[in-house]
Amino acid sequence: MADCSSLAVCICCGSFFLGVTVLMPVMLALYASPSSPSFSVNLFDNQAINITRNGDDHSPTNLTIHFHLKVKNENSAIGLHYPDPLKITFSYFPNVSMIVTLAEYTVDSFYQGNGKTKHVIDVVETNGAPTVLDGTDLVAFRVDVVGSFRYKKVGTKRHKVELGCIVGVNYTTSQKLLSGFTGMKKPGLDSQLKPPPNNDYYGAY
Template identity: 30%
Template sequence: MAEDGGSGGCGRCCCSFIFTSGLTALFMWLSLRTSNPTCSIQDFYVPALNTTDNSTSTRNNHTISFDLKLDNGMKDKGVRYSNISLAFYYNSNLSIANYTVRGFYQGHNKNTHRRDLVEARELPWPAAIDAVSNRSTANFTVKLATKVKFKIMFWYTKRHSLEVRGDVQVNDSGKKVNRKGLKLKSGAPDPGRNSMRVGPAFVIFTCFINLLL
């Protein structure tokens, strides 16, 4: 009888250990979950394409005004950005401007705006003006590239590349057609949702589930 009691006590200890390990693994897995910040163009204005203003100063204003919004939607993790490179294109492939946003840290559940002007070089202005004058649109592309690392409690993850882009259509007022913010997207998998979460915690959690089945 004593041996049976000892065997039962050992079994209970093993089950308790497995259960505790499983909960710990689940907590670690949830704690390591990350998601990339959302990058969007809130405003995009090209004064020279505003056909309602035919003044010389407006026609010779070859700048692009933009409002970039960076949104960290995570409630318990911060984001450290490296320098952010913005590249502007006309008709998808003609490079017209570049701009750099200096790297910074963004806290939990915070959003940040970066507003500025950039001079558009090599843009075929007569063709662009003709496009918007004919009730069509002038088409631009914005590409964003940076590296991010996530702050989880008191430590940082390794850096992950973040590259997104979006197409902006500008009408005869010189503004983007859609008044809502344009989300920059990427066809690549979210680097914040890959290997950093498939580690020992996930393995332990999987073993725990298998033992219960």
């Protein structure tokens, strides 16, 4: 019986150390080379634009934007701190050389556990109405997120978040070109577009 017990102990110990030997490099890799968080956004949950007028015909037409922002911690072995508020900017392109801001939204700083996803679901009212992109029947919305994050490790620095995406909507049917969430990426050539010359630009009334 003693020999059987000793054999069982040896098997258990061997299995334990084998598991540690296999898992340790994986855990170290996950911890030593963490991934950046991923961002995606869903505009207009009802798949339609709802434009309303304020008062008489001389006041700008406003737009209600329903949005759902998802922020996912892609790391299963480390948490993330977002020390600065996340700033979300909603804009559109009236033409290929201009971007016009419609509204801004702020998400307070927060902590995100291993592999967790934060959902921000809300509504913003714009300060004007979007127009179609020149030469098309589409409204080209852009959503940008700016902020920072830090890995939950000793001595880690802040990493800048600067991501955006474009959501196309058919102006005639008020339907999005692609349903569901759109992944946000680092700004491309469109980030070089110039802002409007002043804050009085609302597009067509």
